Amino acid sequence: MVRGLDHVVMPVHDLEAAARAFEKLGFTVSPENRHSWGTANRLIQLDGFFLEILTVADDSLITDSEGSSFSFGGFNRDFLNKREGASMLVLDSSDPEEDRADFEKAGLSLFDPFSFGRIANRPDGSTAEVGFDLTFVGNAASPDIGYFTCRNKFPENFWQPVLQNHANGAQAIKAVYMIAEDPSDHHEFLGGFTGQREMRATSLGLELDTARGQISVLNPRAYRSLIGDDAANAMIGPLPQIAAIEIACTGVTERRVVPASQLFGLTLILSPAA
Structure with a gap:
């Protein structure tokens, strides 16, 4: 089974400022939501994919990862202590037990199962219950990137048409771009994680099509060619990293690149919808 892109986690220091920046780019951003472990988020929902803009709201509630127990809050707190930007790549899930079996078969490093629920705040002031089953995996070749699958237990409560209406x-998500000195180092892990064993490999990088959007792992030279010198020069943080996302927009007539230096550590590519 080939999994699709579900969301990207983007830790920032100032949640409201980041939301305003995306709103100025024509996105509708959800109200703030809180997690019981000390983080808060605001979401940008697309057609089956979302960007989770995240911040540390109460550091006293955050725990550290220990042994086989993975701490979402701790990982993103530690990431944010280094820089802002995209910290985690998340795929969708229909069955977390099947995910675990597939990951074990692929030889991936697994953490304990994790499930949680929270209250979602709607733009009209109402609330709804949402819940998720998460399956975390580790990749020693990219320690600064978190990976997990996410089963949405109440999609009818989570997805809101008003939040999917953007100026x-x-x-839809077209692609998530990662940069690595040697993209081939990530071939086996990404194949096992996505379930997509068919991928295009060149001297410039890897491309694999998921069930929703593409993952592209590029070397620095190829990324510069794709994104342009100005955006490439603004890149921050060690490699490998999640550097950019590309979103298809019906209101865009030509490709636009918003560099990471202007958008809290994540480069955004807005492309005309096909």
Whole structure:
């Protein structure tokens, strides 16, 4: 089974400032939501994919990862202590037990199962219960990137049409771009994680099509060619890293690149919808 892109986690120091920046780009951003372990988020929902803009709201509630127990809050707190930007790549899930079996078969490093629920705040002031089953895996070749699958237990409560209506016509995720000195180092892990064993490999990088959007792992030279010198020069943080996401927008007539230096550590590519 080939999994699809579900969301990208983006830790920032100032949640409200980041939300305003995305709103100025024509995105509708959800109200703030809180996690019981000390983080808060605001979401940008597309067609089956979302960007989770995250911050540390109460550091006293955050625990550290220990042994086989993975701490979402601790990982993102530690990431944010180094820099802002994209910290985690998340795929969708229909069955976490099947995910675990697939990951074990692929030889991936697994953490304990984790499930949680929270209250979602809607733009009209109402609330709804949402819940998720998460399956975390580790990749020693990219320690600064977190990976997990996410089963949405109440999709009818989570996905809200009003949040998927964007002034810029944003519709769908086209690609997530990662940068690595040697993209081939990530071939086996990403194949096992996504379930997609068919991928295009060149001297410039890897491309694999998921069930929703593409993952592209590029070397620095290829990334510069894709993104342009200005955006590439603004890149921060060690490699490998999640550097950019590309979103298809009906309200965009030509490709636009918003560099990481202008958007809290994540480069955004807005492309015309097909």
